[in-house]
Amino acid sequence: MPEDRLLEGEDPQTVYPHDARHWIAVYREMIDFKVGLLARVEGQLRRLPKVAWTDVAENDIGLIQKQLDRYQRRIEFWYSRQWELEGLQVDLESRVITYRERSVRLTKRELELLTMLVSHSPRFITPRQLLVQAWHDSRLPEETLRTYIVRLRGKVAQLGIGAEIVNRPRRGYALVFADKQPRRARGRAPD
Numbered sequence: 001m002p003e004d005r006l007l008e009g010e011d012p013q014t015v016y017p018h019d020a021r022h023w024i025a026v027y028r029e030m031i032d033f034k035v036g037l038l039a040r041v042e043g044q045l046r047r048l049p050k051v052a053w054t055d056v057a058e059n060d061i062g063l064i065q066k067q068l069d070r071y072q073r074r075i076e077f078w079y080s081r082q083w084e085l086e087g088l089q090v091d092l093e094s095r096v097i098t099y100r101e102r103s104v105r106l107t108k109r110e111l112e113l114l115t116m117l118v119s120h121s122p123r124f125i126t127p128r129q130l131l132v133q134a135w136h137d138s139r140l141p142e143e144t145l146r147t148y149i150v151r152l153r154g155k156v157a158q159l160g161i162g163a164e165i166v167n168r169p170r171r172g173y174a175l176v177f178a179d180k181q182p183r184r185a186r187g188r189a190p191d
Contacts, residue, residue, distance in 0.1 A: 012081065017177065020082035024119045027075035034068040082118065086161065086177070099159040109135060110152050113145075117165060117175035126172040149173060 006012070010023060041060055045053060083090050089098040095106045097114075106114065116125065116134035125133070127142045153165045162178035 017082060017085040020078050020085055021121050023078045024075060024082060027071050027078060028119060031071045031075060034064055034071060038064050088161065097159065099161045102159050104155040104158050106155060109148055113148055113152055117173065121175045121177060124168055124171040124174040130173065
């Protein structure tokens with residue numbers, strides 16, 4: 001598969017933010033699958049005779065890793081494109097997000113949380129999934145997550161980007177942009 005090959009229907013020139021959110025979700029699924037596949041293949045590698053390791057490592061693992069790298073580049077493109085289409089400028093180094101004339105500085109955890117919510121928007125993510133996927137730490141208490149959600153809600157509201165973080169019991173949290181916000185989600189449920 002050539003490095004620059006796009007998936008069917010993938011239009012990098014789209015002007016619709018929800019298209020970018022769609023492709024982020026598609027590539028996230030593909031990345032999750034490849035990461036799991038890579039782990040399974042590497043686990044199976046240990047059971048093979050040493051003479052077979054080189055062939056499997058060079059061919060199978062190399063191919064899977066190459067595909068995974070390509071998917072990582074595509075998802076990075078779509079994250080960037082989404083920020084652009086939403087009218088947001090993100091300086092990852094300083095963690096400053098700018099929308100029109102307004103800027104807010106996020107902590108590292110707030111940025112990781114926002115990135116995860118944006119990439120899944122408008123789908124809901126459970127608190128446990130957020131702890132694991134955004135922060136890679138399932139040991140943190142959900143109260144810590146709620147504290148960061150409250151802080152992040154305030155900063156998102158300061159920017160005025162036309163989105164809010166909503167919560168649904170037993171479903172989790174979602175960042176809902178105005179163009180995707182169902183009527184029921186307009187009010188915010190308590191944490």
